[in-house]
Amino acid sequence: MQFDTIIRGGTVVTAGDTFVSDVGIRDGRIAALAARLEGASEIIEAKGLYVMPGGIDSHVHLDQPSGDGIVMADDFASGTRSAAIGGNTTILAFCMQQKGQSLREALKDYHARAEGKCHVDTSFHLVITDPTPEVLGQELPALVEDGYTSLKVFMTYEGLRLRDDEILATLDTARRTGALVMVHCENEDAIRYLIGRHEQEGKLAPRYHASTRPVAAEREATHRALSLAEIVDVPIVIVHVSNREAMEEIRRARQRGQKVAGETCPQYLMLTAEDLDQEALEGAKYVCSPPPRDKASQDACWEGLEQNVFDLFSSDHCPFRFDDPEGKLNEKGKRHFRWIPNGIPGVGSRLPILFSEGVMKGRIDLNQFVRLASTNHAKLYGLYPRKGTIAIGSDADITLWDPERECVLTNDMLQHGADYTPYEGTVLKGWPVRTILRGKTIVSDNTLRVQSSGQYLPRGRSGI
Ligand code: URP
Ligand code: ZN
Ligand code: ZN
Ligand code: ZN
Numbered sequence: 001m002q003f004d005t006i007i008r009g010g011t012v013v014t015a016g017d018t019f020v021s022d023v024g025i026r027d028g029r030i031a032a033l034a035a036r037l038e039g040a041s042e043i044i045e046a047k048g049l050y051v052m053p054g055g056i057d058s059h060v061h062l063d064q065p066s067g068d069g070i071v072m073a074d075d076f077a078s079g080t081r082s083a084a085i086g087g088n089t090t091i092l093a094f095c096m097q098q099k100g101q102s103l104r105e106a107l108k109d110y111h112a113r114a115e116g117k118c119h120v121d122t123s124f125h126l127v128i129t130d131p132t133p134e135v136l137g138q139e140l141p142a143l144v145e146d147g148y149t150s151l152k153v154f155m156t157y158e159g160l161r162l163r164d165d166e167i168l169a170t171l172d173t174a175r176r177t178g179a180l181v182m183v184h185c186e187n188e189d190a191i192r193y194l195i196g197r198h199e200q201e202g203k204l205a206p207r208y209h210a211s212t213r214p215v216a217a218e219r220e221a222t223h224r225a226l227s228l229a230e231i232v233d234v235p236i237v238i239v240h241v242s243n244r245e246a247m248e249e250i251r252r253a254r255q256r257g258q259k260v261a262g263e264t265c266p267q268y269l270m271l272t273a274e275d276l277d278q279e280a281l282e283g284a285k286y287v288c289s290p291p292p293r294d295k296a297s298q299d300a301c302w303e304g305l306e307q308n309v310f311d312l313f314s315s316d317h318c319p320f321r322f323d324d325p326e327g328k329l330n331e332k333g334k335r336h337f338r339w340i341p342n343g344i345p346g347v348g349s350r351l352p353i354l355f356s357e358g359v360m361k362g363r364i365d366l367n368q369f370v371r372l373a374s375t376n377h378a379k380l381y382g383l384y385p386r387k388g389t390i391a392i393g394s395d396a397d398i399t400l401w402d403p404e405r406e407c408v409l410t411n412d413m414l415q416h417g418a419d420y421t422p423y424e425g426t427v428l429k430g431w432p433v434r435t436i437l438r439g440k441t442i443v444s445d446n447t448l449r450v451q452s453s454g455q456y457l458p459r460g461r462s463g464i
Contacts, residue, residue, distance in 0.1 A: 002039035003031060005439055010046030010400065013366045014053065014390050015375040023051060025396040028438035033392065044434070044441075046400055052370055053389050054089025054120075054397035054435060055351045056377035059182075059239060059263065059314030061343060062093050063113045067159075070341045071326040073319035073417035076117040079347060080454055082317075082416035084119045084443045086348035087432030089397035090387055090457065092377070094152060095124040099159070103128075103139045107148070111456070118454030120437060121397075123383070125182065126151040129159075131166045136173040144177040147458025149382045151179055152239070155221045156186040156289065157342075167228050175234035180380070180462040182237040182263075185221035185246065186213060186290055195338055206283035209337040210273040210291035218290045219245040226253040226260060235259035235464045237380070240316050242268045242290040244300035247309050259464055261380055263312035266346050266353045267292050268301045270423055284328040285420055287340045288318065302363055305372060311380060313372040315350040318343025319418040348414035349423050355401065356428040382459035396439040405431035413446060 007023040012033065024032035024040065062079040064072050074082070076093070083091050095110040097103055103126055114122055126143065128135065128151050140151075153170055154160045162170065167183070174181045194212040198204070203211075222238055226249055229236040241247050241264045250262045271292035276283035286292065304310040320327035320341045332339035351373055358364040364372070378388025385394050409426045411419065435443040442450045 001041050002026070003037065004040060005042040005044060006037050006040040007044045007046050007051055007398065010049045010051035012051045012390055013370050015367055015371045018366055023390065023398070025439045028396055030390060030392055030394050030396050033390070048402070048404070049433065050366065050401040050403060051390065052399050052401055053374040054399050054437065055087045056090040056092070056374045056383070056388060057083060057088050057315050057317070057347055057350060058092040058312060058377040058381055059265070059316045060091045060093045060347055061318040064094065064096055066341070069326060070320065070330060071324070073321045073327065073345065075417070076114040076122070077119070078415070078417040079317065080117070080119040080122065081448050082348035082414050084435050084448060085413070085415050085446060087351045087399040087401070087435055088120055088347070089399070089435060089437045090121045090123070090383065091347065092123050092125055092381060094127050096127040097129050099130045101130070103135060103143055114456070116452055119442060119448060119452060120454045121457050122454050123457040123459055124148060128153055128162070128170055131162060131170050136169055140173050140179065141177045144179045147460070149179055149459045149461055150182065152182040152184065154184045155225065156184060156188040156191060158188070161188045164224070164228060167225070168232060171229055171234050171236070172232045175232055178461040180235060180237060180464060182239045183225040184239055185218055185225050187217040187221045190217045190220070204336045206281060206287055206337050206340060207273070207277035209287045209340065210276050213289060213291050215243045215245050215293065218242060219249060222246040222249040226250070226258060229260070230256070230258055235261070235462070237261040237263060239263045240265050240290060241301070241304070241310065243293045243297040247300055247304045251309055261312060261464060262304065262310040263314050264301045264304060264310045265314055265316045266350055267316070267344060267422065269298050269357065270353065270426070272298070275422070281329060281334060284333065284340045285322050286344060286422055287328070287337065287342055288316070288344045289342045305358065306364055306368070310372070311376045313350065313354055315346035316343070317345055317347035319345035319416060321417070321419045323419055344422050345414070345416050345418040346422070348416055349409060349421055352409070352428050352431060353423060353426065355430040360403065360429040379463040382461055382463065383457065384463055396436060398436040399432045400434040401430055402433045403430045405433065407431060
């Protein structure tokens with residue numbers, strides 16, 4: 001037999017092309033693309049289906065410990081199961097440094113959490129919360145050489161945020177080492193001030209999470225992050241952009257000649273601040289940062305996806321159970337929005353939403369879908385061309401999409417650990433009917449077929 005598997009008669013879609021072809025797979029890699037291939041022990045009929053690179057979700061939080069007893073709803077097993085169900089073959093999760101902890105210690109902890117559990121391929125971004133001279137001078141350069149080539153810094157969250165001088169030092173290290181820095185842009189001092197004012201006024205319900213994190217706080221921090229990157233002359237990624245004003249900062253920086261990548265997420269297309277304003281604290285389900293905004297912001301984010309202001313469409317999956325005293329409804333969070341853990345589930349629903357709302361509603365074409373779902377993530381984070389495309393020699397990470405499959409999204413379908421999806425009841429057209437990881441079908445008929453076959457991926461430098 002020439003091939004292990006042939007995917008027969010589907011429409012192959014890559015970042016740049018759409019063509020009907022058979023795909024021959026051997027030893028986990030794509031070995032041939034041709035109108036007709038013969039000689040395989042397995043034939044997968046794909047007539048009428050789109051044959052696309054497996055999704056890459058480059059912004060996922062799993063099994064992240066927190067100091068105050070809050071427990072995340074997904075570990076690496078359940079989170080990557082949901083990812084696979086939703087058409088992904090790779091995720092990039094965060095490895096968060098605790099204050100006083102070395103990066104190596106943080107990595108040891110996260111590798112132990114992920115080891116043997118992942119159903120899709122996985123790699124880690126480092127989160128720098130304690131940029132000591134030792135961390136930036138010795139540890140980080142060595143880790144970049146070892147394939148940990150991206151990191152995130154926070155401008156918000158007490159205890160996690162970095163000062164501007166610390167961000168500059170981190171960016172400067174990134175420039176020297178070739179690492180890529182992702183920045184969470186919100187002005188923490190402004191937010192803290194507004195929280196204080198809300199407290200004086202007794203405004204403590206979930207909906208006030210949104211009003212203490214206004215657009216101006218995100219726009220200002222986005223502008224500042226871009227300015228800091230310009231000062232040390234290094235590319236950056238602005239993650240989870242929620243509105244037009246922050247998005248325009250990215251456009252302007254590019255016009256100045258800066259290298260910047262932008263990311264938005266499903267919550268900024270599908271939710272608004274009004275979702276936080278519900279009876280019985282149900283609004284807690286939608287608490288994330290930056291918060292969802294309004295209809296005009298949703299339209300702006302779509303525009304950014306259509307016009308390539310955003311290179312990345314990621315989930316920012318950060319799941320907590322609603323009905324859980326260690327989750328969204330912890331005792332303190334019931335009394336004050338600031339203790340509701342930030343984040344919502346979305347790793348399984350990201351691609352079906354983008355396909356249905358984007359492709360099927362005519363907002364983006366199939367190739368743009370592939371770029372936003374997979375290719376750009378691989379290029380930006382040093383996985384291309386092993387991942388993110390359908391080409392000879394690439395890993396056979398392939399998702400088959402049925403554009404005719406219609407369904408109503410329910411939490412059960414997503415098979416994550418959270419007890420809700422913010423997108424319950426969304427009518428979807430198009431569904432990932434088979435997910436193939438390095439040549440093996442890991443999901444078909446919405447069922448995980450192969451356990452724990454994900455591998456850890458050391459990465460190269462960014463292709464930004
Ligand atoms: O609310 C959010 N986005 N939680 C996840 C952590 C982060 O800021 O990305
Ligand atoms: Zn963030
Ligand atoms: Zn500005
Ligand atoms: Zn995040």
